[in-house]
Amino acid sequence: MKNQRIFPGFILIGFGTYFFLQQSKIEIFQQFYTWPTLLAIVGLAFLFQAYIAKDYEAILPGVILTGFGIHFHVIKHFQVWPDHIGTFILIIALGFLLRYQKVGTGLFQGILFLVLAVLLLFYDKVVEWLGLLENGVNIIWRFWPVVLIVIGAYLLFFKKK
Structure with a gap:
């Protein structure tokens, strides 16, 4: 019963502190x-629920909300911080990997999102490193969303035997 009070308790303390300071x-x-501060407060409440109450499924939403909240604060102050979709996918990958560490599920999704984030964040460098293969990489880059759709449809509609 005590464990069910952690999330709402931290939400109320966090929001109360936020509005008091405001x-x-x-x-x-x-x-x-x-609003990014409110996102981070909710995310931190999920993380406290996950680690204090040992409700490890709350790690994923906790990391995502906290990460997004922090991201929206950091991009205003540090020009080196990437304001790119790859950053959001990297935060999601971190959430899956941290959840995998405690629950044992989500490794595939974590690695998939991590690879996708690295490709998105460092696309220019990857193309530069590949040099002569640039035309081939451009073709792949142009059609990678279709590849993602095909893989997703396969995972949804075809059962493993």
């Missing part, structure tokens, strides 16, 4: 009175 108008926290 009403207090403390200048040093001014940049945190935004």
